[in-house]
Amino acid sequence: MTSVPRGAIDCDVHVSVPNMAALLPYMTQAWREMIVTRGTDGLELASYPVGTPVACRPDWRPENGKPGTDLALLRREVLDGFGLGAAILNCLHGGQVVHSEDLARALCQAVNDWLVAEWLDQDTRLRASIVVPAQNPDYAAAEIDRCACDQRFVQVQLLASNEIMLGRKYYWPIYETAVKHGLPVGIHGGSAYRHAPTSVGWPSHYAQDYVSHTMGLESALLSLMAEGVFNHVPDLRIVLIESGVSWLPGFLWRAIKSWRGLRGETPWFTQSPADLLRRHVRLTAQPFDAPGAAEVATILGHIACDELLLFATDFPHWHFDGRDALPPGMPEGLIHKLAIDNPLATYPRLKETLS
Amino acid sequence: MSEILDRDRTQPVRAGIVDCDIHPTMRSKKELDPWLPERWRAHLAEYGHQVRIPFTSGTQYPKSAPATARRDAWPPNGGPPGSDLDFLREQLLDANDIAFGVLAPLSAAARNTDLGAAYCNAVNEWQVENWVRKEPRLRACVTVAQDDAALAVAEIEHRAGDPNFVQILLPSKTTEPLGRKRYWPVFAAACAANLPIAVHVNSVGGGYASTAGGWPSFYLQDHHLNVHSFQAQIASLVLEGVFEHHPSLRLVMIEGGFAWLPMLAWRLDKAWERMRGEVPECRRPPSEYIREHIWFTTQPMEEPEQPDHLRDTLGWIGWDKILFATDYPHWDYDDPRTAFPIRLSNAEHSMVFRDNACSLYGLG
Numbered sequence: 050m051t052s053v054p055r056g057a058i059d060c061d062v063h064v065s066v067p068n069m070a071a072l073l074p075y076m077t078q079a080w081r082e083m084i085v086t087r088g089t090d091g092l093e094l095a096s097y098p099v100g101t102p103v104a105c106r107p108d109w110r111p112e113n114g115k116p117g118t119d120l121a122l123l124r125r126e127v128l129d130g131f132g133l134g135a136a137i138l139n140c141l142h143g144g145q146v147v148h149s150e151d152l153a154r155a156l157c158q159a160v161n162d163w164l165v166a167e168w169l170d171q172d173t174r175l176r177a178s179i180v181v182p183a184q185n186p187d188y189a190a191a192e193i194d195r196c197a198c199d200q201r202f203v204q205v206q207l208l209a210s211n212e213i214m215l216g217r218k219y220y221w222p223i224y225e226t227a228v229k230h231g232l233p234v235g236i237h238g239g240s241a242y243r244h245a246p247t248s249v250g251w252p253s254h255y256a257q258d259y260v261s262h263t264m265g266l267e268s269a270l271l272s273l274m275a276e277g278v279f280n281h282v283p284d285l286r287i288v289l290i291e292s293g294v295s296w297l298p299g300f301l302w303r304a305i306k307s308w309r310g311l312r313g314e315t316p317w318f319t320q321s322p323a324d325l326l327r328r329h330v331r332l333t334a335q336p337f338d339a340p341g342a343a344e345v346a347t348i349l350g351h352i353a354c355d356e357l358l359l360f361a362t363d364f365p366h367w368h369f370d371g372r373d374a375l376p377p378g379m380p381e382g383l384i385h386k387l388a389i390d391n392p393l394a395t396y397p398r399l400k401e402t403l404s
Numbered sequence: 405m406s407e408i409l410d411r412d413r414t415q416p417v418r419a420g421i422v423d424c425d426i427h428p429t430m431r432s433k434k435e436l437d438p439w440l441p442e443r444w445r446a447h448l449a450e451y452g453h454q455v456r457i458p459f460t461s462g463t464q465y466p467k468s469a470p471a472t473a474r475r476d477a478w479p480p481n482g483g484p485p486g487s488d489l490d491f492l493r494e495q496l497l498d499a500n501d502i503a504f505g506v507l508a509p510l511s512a513a514a515r516n517t518d519l520g521a522a523y524c525n526a527v528n529e530w531q532v533e534n535w536v537r538k539e540p541r542l543r544a545c546v547t548v549a550q551d552d553a554a555l556a557v558a559e560i561e562h563r564a565g566d567p568n569f570v571q572i573l574l575p576s577k578t579t580e581p582l583g584r585k586r587y588w589p590v591f592a593a594a595c596a597a598n599l600p601i602a603v604h605v606n607s608v609g610g611g612y613a614s615t616a617g618g619w620p621s622f623y624l625q626d627h628h629l630n631v632h633s634f635q636a637q638i639a640s641l642v643l644e645g646v647f648e649h650h651p652s653l654r655l656v657m658i659e660g661g662f663a664w665l666p667m668l669a670w671r672l673d674k675a676w677e678r679m680r681g682e683v684p685e686c687r688r689p690p691s692e693y694i695r696e697h698i699w700f701t702t703q704p705m706e707e708p709e710q711p712d713h714l715r716d717t718l719g720w721i722g723w724d725k726i727l728f729a730t731d732y733p734h735w736d737y738d739d740p741r742t743a744f745p746i747r748l749s750n751a752e753h754s755m756v757f758r759d760n761a762c763s764l765y766g767l768g
Binding site: 265312314339 | 468576577578579580581582583584609610612613614615616617618619620621622623624625627628629630631632633635636637639640643644661663664666667668670671672673674675676678679681682683704706707708709710713716717720735736
């Protein structure tokens with residue numbers, strides 16, 4: 050197995066807010082009282098229940114508390130373990146999906162301040178995505194403005210499936226503001242559960258919800274293309290996080306064909322999905338849904354773009370064992386790009402703060 | 405079934421191709437009158453089908469062409485595309501040397517399943533009388549109101565053994581994922597009747613948004629994202645253990661694409677490996693059930709940027725599971741001469757264009 054190059058940049062590391070009490074110091078007195086009085090707690094995202102085997106590698110599960118809450122373990126297993134130059138923290142939190150947009154704003158602000166104090170200030174290799182209340186794009190834009198002065202925030206983080214599709218003009222203030230600060234927008238697999246997880250309704254099992262995350266990401270990507278977001282915000286960069294990757298060729302083949310046949314309906318959709326993808330979109334490389342080296346190599350041939358993939362462990366999620374953080378079959382020449390060059394090109398703030 | 409009218413349909417196929425997706429339409433709704441009880445004719449006139457969209461007529465996403473059809477598929481007699489058997493013979497069957505064509509009548513799934521069952525029964529009679537008995541190359545699908553399993557089973561049992569019918573037709577968007585136990589009686593009846601279950605794309609199902617993130621704005625999106633309904637159905641069928649409990653069940657996925665299948669199978673295998681404790685009825689890697697039990701029609705053909713890449717995908721799926729289809733008379737029709745962007749070997753061509761369908765449907 051090929052090893053991860055020293056100084057690699059891990060573009061998807063998950064940390065978790067242990068509980069609501071951890072956020073209280075980062076809230077106003079009014080919100081603290083509201084939350085304590087009402088007993089508001091929990092709000093773990095149903096897209097990633099912490100107890101499921103995929104949510105945490107057995108040897109990365111801390112003895113106490115939730116996965117992704119132990120800085121020492123993160124240092125040992127990931128930062129030191131892989132000899133990383135930097136790691137981008139993606140904190141998934143219920144504040145992204147609660148129905149009240151005001152509660153959402155209070156929670157997301159607290160999560161971002163907690164990220165700074167509890168993580169970014171503790172290890173110079175850490176960077177983070179800004180958690181935003183997409184329920185109200187004006188609030189989200191204001192939160193981006195508030196956090197962006199800290200250069201350690203390198204990305205804006207959204208969930209794939211929300212109230213309405215991500216390409217809709219409703220969300221454009223988020224993209225405009227991200228670009229204003231030179232921040233890519235990371236879209237992470239998962240759902241606000243405003244709609245059934247699939248177009249055929251509610252499955253019986255979490256495993257089906259999990260498998261369907263790729264569909265949510267594909268749908269979000271096609272929405273961004275079809276609504277003309279990349280025309281309106283030409284400098285927008287999208288990072289699809291934890292997407293599974295191998296769906297990409299099949300998606301493109303169909304998207305290109307549909308676009309050729311149907312683009313009269315969307316006159317602003319002027320560039321082929323393949324061109325939009327290669328210009329504006331990047332994907333984290335873990336998980337890479339393919340069984341072995343031969344299939345990975347073939348899929349990479351279909352993708353035919355060395356700039357597209359970003360190294361990620363997806364810590365603490367369980368996709369690989371031991372040190373095998375690189376998908377099997379990754380050609381030698383691609384590994385340095387994946388681990389260092391592509392992340393630096395995708396996240397301009399990394400280049401500025403790591404040099 | 406009639407011994408006189410229903411001629412021997414077991415002639416071996418030596419030439420010609422099999423088209424696994426042809427859409428017959430009605431010149432007017434009155435065509436069903438001979439088989440639809442007066443109660444339901446009146447109901448339809450007064451209340452309509454009541455499907456799960458905001459309109460009583462038209463489609464929720466305006467299509468790309470009138471009647472979603474090829475511009476040249478309007479018959480000279482003035483009826484809608486797919487409504488004139490003579491024109492269909494000339495434009496489709498004769499022109500393409502089609503030895504067998506499988507009909508897939510599309511109709512809205514009424515929320516009232518009593519109406520749905522009566523309507524499906526009438527559509528099944530209509531297929532036989534107006535199409536299959538008049539044209540020996542055509543075969544019918546048993547349409548059923550799958551949301552009421554008892555009524556659906558009764559319709560399947562009624563058609564079992566009738567050589568005019570070669571499969572049972574379900575929509576790709578259902579009220580619940582197809583693996584749920586409410587649908588298992590339909591699978592048991594299909595196995596008992598030795599008929600495959602075909603799942604044909606539809607855009608309106610149980611009223612759920614087309615994506616977990618809501619409704620698309622455009623037909624371009626809705627049309628593309630229909631493939632996800634097939635992916636969700638396969639995940640449901642496999643993980644719920646449907647193929648363990650119905651080992652002779654065969655499924656045919658129609659007009660849902662196929663390039664996504666290898667990725668889905670790999671992702672399912674990995675998820676199953678990690679979470680099999682949650683899905684004990686799925687006892688083997690999901691890809692094994694998929695490889696054994698599911699067939700895929702080709703239209704609309706996937707078109708890779710590099711045509712040769714299609715060969716990787718077809719190899720992963722298995723050439724023996726690929727069935728050619730035209731989707732006549734719809735706008736995205738695939739012409740058998742030009743549909744494949746790659747050159748098939750003679751053996752591959754025979755399998756995809758004829759032999760796979762003949763063995764699946766017992767046509768030759």
